[in-house]
Amino acid sequence: MTQLLYITAHPHDDTQSYSMAVGNAFIETYKKENPDHEVVNVDLYTEHIPQLDIDIFSGWGKLQSGTGFEELSAEEKGKVGRLSELSEQFIAADKYVFVTPMWNFSFPPVMKAYIDSIAVAGKAFKYTAEGPIGLLTDKKALHIQSRGGIYSEGPAAEMEMGHRYLDILMQFFGVPSFDGLFVEGHAAMPEKADEIKEDAIARAKKAAQNF
Numbered sequence: 001m002t003q004l005l006y007i008t009a010h011p012h013d014d015t016q017s018y019s020m021a022v023g024n025a026f027i028e029t030y031k032k033e034n035p036d037h038e039v040v041n042v043d044l045y046t047e048h049i050p051q052l053d054i055d056i057f058s059g060w061g062k063l064q065s066g067t068g069f070e071e072l073s074a075e076e077k078g079k080v081g082r083l084s085e086l087s088e089q090f091i092a093a094d095k096y097v098f099v100t101p102m103w104n105f106s107f108p109p110v111m112k113a114y115i116d117s118i119a120v121a122g123k124a125f126k127y128t129a130e131g132p133i134g135l136l137t138d139k140k141a142l143h144i145q146s147r148g149g150i151y152s153e154g155p156a157a158e159m160e161m162g163h164r165y166l167d168i169l170m171q172f173f174g175v176p177s178f179d180g181l182f183v184e185g186h187a188a189m190p191e192k193a194d195e196i197k198e199d200a201i202a203r204a205k206k207a208a209q210n211f
Helices: 018-033 054-064 074-092 109-118 155-159 162-173 190-209
Strands: 003-008 038-043 095-101 125-128 131-134 140-147 177-184
Touching: 003 018, 003 074, 018 038, 018 095, 018 140, 018 177, 018 190, 054 074, 074 109, 131 162, 140 162, 162 177, 177 190
Parallel strands: 003 038, 003 095, 095 140, 140 177
Antiparallel strands: 125 131
């Protein structure tokens, strides 16, 4: 069965967040178009996402030196085990939809913590004598991002780093199809906010029909 991970990184729901509203429109349309597919919600604000710390590095070091998992400390086992679960879930899925706001030109820190859990050598990519090679060559991904200003063109485009980071990451993983769907300008032009939102929702529904 085809599985899609719907990965959201926003503390608000679709009634308060533009990105979540557009993401919800996308995923509901996708479900209607693909009733036989499994959609798994991964809410990064409710999931346990360990940040890389001394316990994780210590646990990884022990495992690499031949120590068995059961010999790790309770803290090491809990964190290392959870990161492994997140990584396995990611590589097992067929499609990914990331939903984030643009915060300080990037995305919420919980998204970076999640990325650190899935960017695992030997799973998402591998190192070779010719350089790194992505292993997720049969996947596809989409990033739905809200931006209060206009960052799709002009000098401001170079300031946006959240989508560009995910783009580089997907290329590194070998994902052949990665697109962006942006809702932007609603803070800069509040008088057009509703129009901007509805336009993005319409584009999201159309994109879901072919994803």
